[in-house]
Each structure stands twice: as structure tokens, then as C-alpha cells.
Amino acid sequence: MTFSRENNFDLIRLVAAIQVMLFHGTTFFNLTNVDWGKDLQMTVYLMPGVPIFFTISGFLIYQSVERNRDKLKKYFVNRALRIYPALYVCLAFTIMLLLISGYIYWPLVFSKSFLGWLAAQLSVFQFLKIPAFDNWGVGHPNGSLWSISVEVQFYLILPLMALYLFKKDASLTKKNLMILGILILSVVYNIWLKNSYPETSKIGKLLSLFIMKYLYFFCVGVLIYLNFDKLKRFLVGKAWIWISVFIIYTVVFRNWLNLFENVYDVSFLGIVADLILSLATISAAYSMPKLSGRLLNGNDLSYGIYIYHMPVFNYFYHRQPNISIEKFIIICLGIIFIAFLSWRVVEKNVLKLKSKILT
Template sequence: MNKSQTIVFQNNSFDYLRHLAAFSVVALHIVTHLRLTETLFISYLLSYYQGVVVLFGISGFLIAASFEKCSTKKEFFIKRIKRLYPGLWGAFGVSFLLILFLYSPALDLKRILVWFSTQLTFLQFYTPDWLREYGNGTPNGSLWTIVVELQFYVLVGLFFNRLKSLTDKQWILVIGGSIACNILTKIAEAYLPHILFKLLFQTFIPYVYIFLIGVFIYINRERILPALCHYCWWIFILYTLIFTIYFLRSPVSIGHYTSIISGVFIPFITIAMAYRFGRHRIPFDISYGIYLYHMIFINVMLETNIEPKVLAAILVLVFTIGFAFVSYYFIEKPFTHIKLWGHHSLEDQKI
């Protein structure tokens, strides 16, 4: 692709990259929680390409686009709720029924109200003590990202217009400051009480630099994307070399949740690849469902002690993909077609 070539926003491969990122999260959790054999090479791959980092980077780019397309902030937030919550509530219903069947907890009205109120709103990271013996101790631990995403939506709603006016130097300060916050979060772990650090982990602070890189690329897309697409393979090679040296040689992890190297490079590479490969669409989007359901079924495998673990991993994939399709066609897709402000295409709703 020529550096000066005009980029058409819709001509991308985000559909495939979203699914690849979701499956990489599944792979990480299957290897970790089902305790499959983890060789050095598998550990390298799971660290090299981290699905949550990919999704946060894509989210910054596409959420900024969604906000700019909406005529009001109210429209933006309603669209985000329609995109996020119906599938989430469906997954919680499935998880609840499986827990009742497999775990038979002693429930009373207070327990039900507290648990439901957290899981159906924005406190999905909360796990009551009476569920700590189920599965791996958290019925759907991957949902900590939901509250982080919600905070990203609020940040875009509040500050997008201000971000649009930033110069390159100001962007460097903003993203650099966000990276510093991530590193300070890592340092704070040694000084904060455990409960406060766990709460800090649920805020946008450690992850916002990844999201902001996506926003930065979107706002400056006409200037940056052609160059990113032109040099994407060189950026990819550079990241691979730096990460490999870091992975094999560095005794200390620089950054909280993921290395700063991955947190910076992955959003640039992902968005560059999305446009480098051009327009490729999938007629369905089960990436969100895959993310929602995989830990539910990993916990089922742990609770039922399915052996061998390879069989358990296969069953997790089969049930996850199956329920993701059900969620997409019977929950997510119908809700995205509800018309509140005229016609919104499914393509727009997937942003």
C-alpha cells in the first residue's frame, strides 16, 4: 500500500481480528485453568499476542468512530448499552442455571439480590464468598473487562472533543502519562492494601494507554493510517524482535497486566493489519459471545472434573462456540436491530 493512498474507513478486517483476539483469550484461559502442558513456545505465543490488549486497542479506534457518528451523547450511550448488556445478561442466566445444577448453593433472598445486582449492572468482578469453591473460584472471571470498557465509554463521552484538538506533542504527553500510570500501578502493588489494589485493577487507569492509542489513530487516521499500513510488516518485525529479547532476557516485567512493549505495539499493529488486509467481513459476530461464555464452560469442566484435560478443552470450545452463536442470533442481533433513532445498520452497531 502506498503511503499517500487514501484509507476508506469501512475497508478493514476488524471482524477477523476480533474473533482471533477472542480465541486467544480462550486459549490463554484453557491452558491456565485446565493446566494443560505449557511449553516455553506456548508461553511465548500467549504473551506475544494478548487478546485483551488487542480488544482494548480496537475498542479505542471503533468507540471513537461510534461516538463521532452519533448525533448526541445519549444516542452513543444507548448504542453501547444495547451492544454490551443483552448478551451479558444472557450469559449470566446460563451461568446461574449451571451453578444451581452443579453446585447447589444455599441461597436466600439477600444472596440472590446482591449477586444479581452486581452481575447485571457494572460490578461483574465481584464474587461472593459462597461461590469461592465453585470452579476456579470466580464463575466468570474474564468479565472484569466489562467495567473497564464502561469506563472507557464514559471517558470518550466526556473528553472526545477535547482529544480531537490535541497536537501530536500533547498526545505524546497524554499517552506517556497514561503509560506512567500503568507503571505506577505495578509499583503500587507493593504498597497498597490488597483490597485497594484489587479495586485499582478494576479501574481504567492501568489500561487506558492502550485504549487511547486506538483513539489517537482514529482521530489522526487520514494522516497516520496510510503510513501504518505501508510499514506494518516492518513494525511487526520490530515488535517481534524487541518482544523476543524482552521475553527471553528480561527478569522483570515492565508494566501492569502486560508489558508496556506489547501494550504500545499491539494496538498499532492490529489497526494497521486491519486496513492492510482490506475489507473482509464475516456474516456473524460471535467474538463477544466467545468472550462471555468460555470461562463459564471452563468452570463447568473444573467442577465436573472432566478427564483427560484435552477432552475438557475440546468441550469448552464446542460449548463456547455453540452458545456464542445462540447468543448472537437470538439475543445480540435482535437487540442491535431495535430502532431508537432511525435506521442503524448492523455494521454500525458492531462498532
């Protein structure tokens, strides 16, 4: 399969990151207490950002593994360069905000809990929180990073899945059946987890961060990729149809009839909602494919917005839990500016190292 380099994935990721930022902001700053706040939250809630990220990852990362099947070193280096350098700079930024707020002091720096937290942030356990920061903001310096841990797990297991998928005798039917089987296992895991452990329990929280809980999102993206040649006539150039279908479906079955919570809901209607959202996401990537380039000019701000918005929100929430709409807009614009600096100063320059490291 060949795919055009002109697509809207950067723009879609940007919209998804802004959705996450606005949803968290309206929730944490109590902006839902006024009518416009409720309306804004309901609007951004219609297109949940994290499932969109996971679908895109399934679609694109599988493509990356397939392209680098004989040189997995390149695959792992590319993934590490995309995730960790900017993440480490964000960690330094977060620590600076904690210092300014008075939550990091010398005795804490040498404590086991802080060193353990620091090690977790530098590895794959970004979801870890410690009591020392419970009263800063909403209680976690950067709670959004739980999805980074899930993404990294997916990056690690996908090459193992590919050992079978890339066999010469593996037909498209066999590949589809394998991915569908993994998707079903993920759904079964979710049902088991929901019925076995409360979401508030420690083991429940830990098991909810295991890749199996979210693997079906990625699998849908992989299935769309594998069958893109057959699906493209229904997807290319038809984004507004799929987006409209998703909005109507959500409004009718969730808002009016209250039959499912959201696309995370592992029920028949919830899974159908995720499938429609995934098809809408890939369709949008290949509808008016030059739009992203025209609007963004090659700048990819989505990752920066995603990793920086919670430390900034926590800093301001600690100072003033209730803010005006004007101040909220200014804070969001500031986060976008920080993301721009992250892209131009850190991410863009680091990505240029790919060819140098691998030569």
C-alpha cells in the first residue's frame, strides 16, 4: 500500500490536543459552573482527543514498523526521539514550576519518593504520583502523561505482533483475524477489569494503565491501515460525512437516550462510537489533504500542547482555582506559545538527528 505524504494528521493531532486542553481546563477551573462553560465542555467532549491519538498511532506506527521491518533499530530510535527529548524538557519545566510554588525543597530532593518519581518520569511510568505534590494544583504535576506510558507500551509490543503479521505466507485475512482477535481480548480485559476491581482501588488504577485496556483503540487504527485499499473509496474526501455521522450518533445515543457514556465505554454502542470516530479520523486525514500544510506550514504543536498544558494549569490552579474566561483564554494561548517554542527549539531539531544517529 502506498500513502500520500500530503495528509492532515498534524492538523488532526493539533485539534485533538486542543480538545484535551480545553476539556481539562474547563473541568479543573470550575468553568462548567456557568452556561458557556457547560456548552464549551460538551462541545469539546464530542470529539475525545486521546482515542483519536491512539487510532492515529495504530494507523501510522504500524506503517512505520512495516516500513522498517528489517531495521527495527531505526524504528525504536525514531520513536524515542519523538517522545523523550521534549518530554525531558517538559519535566524540567514542571520541576521549575514546582520550585517556584514551593513544593520542591532540599530535604525532598534527596528523598526516596522524589527520586522514585523522577526515575518514573524519565522512563515509562509517568503516571506515578507522590504525596508531596498532592496539594499542588489538582494533585498530579502532569496527570495527562498516563497516555505516554500507554503509547510506549504499544510501541514496544507492536514489533512482537509484527513477527507474525510480516510473514510471507500471512494473508490479509489472517492479519485481520489476528488483529481482530487482539481487539476482542482487549474488550474482554476491559469487561473483566470493570467487574473485578473498582476504578478507585489501587490495583484497579494500576491495571487500567496496562496496554490491554486501550489496545482495541490501536487495533482499530491498524485494521483501517491493513484494509485501506478497500476502505479508501468510503473515506477519502468524505470527512464531513463521517464527522456528521459521529456527532449525530453521539447526540442521539449518548446525550438524548443516555445509552453509553463515551467512546471509552466498552459496550456495543461505545465500541461502535469508537469505530465511527476512528473512521472519521482517518477520513479527515485524507480529505482536503493539503489543508494541514497550508494552515500549519510544517509546524507540529500537538505534542507540546499535550505535555505542557497540565503543568501550566496546575500552576495557575494552585494560585487561583476559579478564573475568568478571559484569563483562561490567555492561559491557553500561553500554552500554545510554549508548544510552538517546544517544536521550533527542541522537537524539530531533535528529529533532524534521526539520519545522523542511524548512519
